[in-house]
Amino acid sequence: MGCFGCWTKTPGKCVIRDDAVNVYPKIAKSDGVMHVSRIKYGGYDTVMKTMLERAIPVQQAFIRILHGETHHVQREVLPKKAVIIAYGEISDEERDVFQRLVARNARNMNFEQYRVIFTSESQLDETVQREVAKWKK
Amino acid sequence: MEKIMVVNGSPRAPKSNSKRYAALFSKYSKNGTSYFNISKTNHLALCGEMEAFSHLLFVFPLYADGIPVTLLHFLKTLEQNPPKNKPTVSVLINCGFLESRQNDVAVDMMRLFCKENGYPFGSVLKIGSGEAILDTPFRVLVARKIRKLAKGIEKKEYQVLKVSMPLSRKMFLRASTVYWTNYGKKNNVTKEQMETMQIEGPGEDEKKTKPF
Numbered sequence: 001m002g003c004f005g006c007w008t009k010t011p012g013k014c015v016i017r018d019d020a021v022n023v024y025p026k027i028a029k030s031d032g033v034m035h036v037s038r039i040k041y042g043g044y045d046t047v048m049k050t051m052l053e054r055a056i057p058v059q060q061a062f063i064r065i066l067h068g069e070t071h072h073v074q075r076e077v078l079p080k081k082a083v084i085i086a087y088g089e090i091s092d093e094e095r096d097v098f099q100r101l102v103a104r105n106a107r108n109m110n111f112e113q114y115r116v117i118f119t120s121e122s123q124l125d126e127t128v129q130r131e132v133a134k135w136k137k
Numbered sequence: 138m139e140k141i142m143v144v145n146g147s148p149r150a151p152k153s154n155s156k157r158y159a160a161l162f163s164k165y166s167k168n169g170t171s172y173f174n175i176s177k178t179n180h181l182a183l184c185g186e187m188e189a190f191s192h193l194l195f196v197f198p199l200y201a202d203g204i205p206v207t208l209l210h211f212l213k214t215l216e217q218n219p220p221k222n223k224p225t226v227s228v229l230i231n232c233g234f235l236e237s238r239q240n241d242v243a244v245d246m247m248r249l250f251c252k253e254n255g256y257p258f259g260s261v262l263k264i265g266s267g268e269a270i271l272d273t274p275f276r277v278l279v280a281r282k283i284r285k286l287a288k289g290i291e292k293k294e295y296q297v298l299k300v301s302m303p304l305s306r307k308m309f310l311r312a313s314t315v316y317w318t319n320y321g322k323k324n325n326v327t328k329e330q331m332e333t334m335q336i337e338g339p340g341e342d343e344k345k346t347k348p349f
């Protein structure tokens with residue numbers, strides 16, 4: 001972790017050859033993504049956060065200027081519509097932090113549009129099914 | 138004066154920039170410090186150690202716009218195994234991009250952790266261009282801010298500080314291109330190779346059409 005091999009040794013490839021190497025190319029090729037995660041301290045919980053941290057091979061080391069800020073150049077990453085389903089007992093303050101997190105992610109993960117949906121654990125299945133149904137249309 | 142517990146939450150703690158920032162903090166802190174990395178196996182030991190300290194400084198990088206999962210794992214363990222006397226928590230965060238404000242969300246996550254778990258919140262130092270700044274002449278700017286952070290904690294006068302390379306975005310872009318090109322060179326990888334648009338090598342179609 002944090003070795004930058006995917007930028008400077010084997011560009012575009014993670015040197016840790018586990019499941020992640022099957023996931024980030026699929027994310028890159030998709031024009032829609034749905035993240036479903038429990039929220040912890042206003043951010044993604046550990047499973048989703050691990051996945052997002054393992055996805056940096058889809059970017060180059062090199063910097064570009066985007067919306068007046070420095071960000072990385074993306075490799076072949078399609079612009080995406082993202083639906084983020086955040087669940088758990090989420091306070092107003094946590095919601096605010098999470099919304100700002102996703103707004104930041106949008107710049108680094110090539111979201112052209114995104115929606116954040118907050119729900120409880122008991123309503124989660126229903127919420128996911130409803131959103132997936134919208135995509136199928 | 139009470140000693141400060143310094144915890145490095147970088148996933149590459151032994152070889153991290155955070156370690157270097159922590160070392161500067163220790164150099165300037167009159168309180169004295171005890172330094173710890175977070176490893177996969179020492180979470181409970183760290184929770185136990187915490188009992189002896191009234192101030193705790195977390196030093197870590199920004200990862201995917203938030204706190205690194207290494208630190209998140211530790212905070213979850215700490216939530217389950219809190220010390221009886223909760224120390225005041227300060228934060229020294231660094232990110233790769235130029236703008237120190239890109240750290241704001243991660244700092245607020247730390248505030249939320251503290252609020253939900255009853256830890257008083259102390260000071261913050263947000264470093265932009267943190268991957269490279271220590272190896273540039275701007276190092277002195279960071280050292281100055283870290284000293285200020287240490288002084289404030291010593292006096293219990295808590296503050297939010299920030300520092301970055303005093304460069305325009307365009308100049309930062311150029312400087313970072315040189316930095317990363319040299320990084321690649323050390324691995325015998327050219328700038329052009331680093332600029333590949335391919336993820337996980339050539340796509341299936343390209344593989345098929347490739348001549349033998």
Ligand SMILES: Cc1cc2nc3c(=O)[nH]c(=O)nc-3n(C[C@H](O)[C@H](O)[C@H](O)COP(=O)(O)O)c2cc1C
Pocket residue numbers: 001002003004053054056108147148149152153154155156197198199200201202203231232233234235239267268269
């Ligand atoms: C997986 C990963 C994700 C990162 N995400 C960000 C980010 O979202 N924003 C940013 O400015 N820098 C990001 N960085 C850059 C680091 O914050 C920067 O290199 C920092 O200096 C690392 O500190 P450390 O050596 O203490 O771990 C990321 C680095 C890695 C390896």
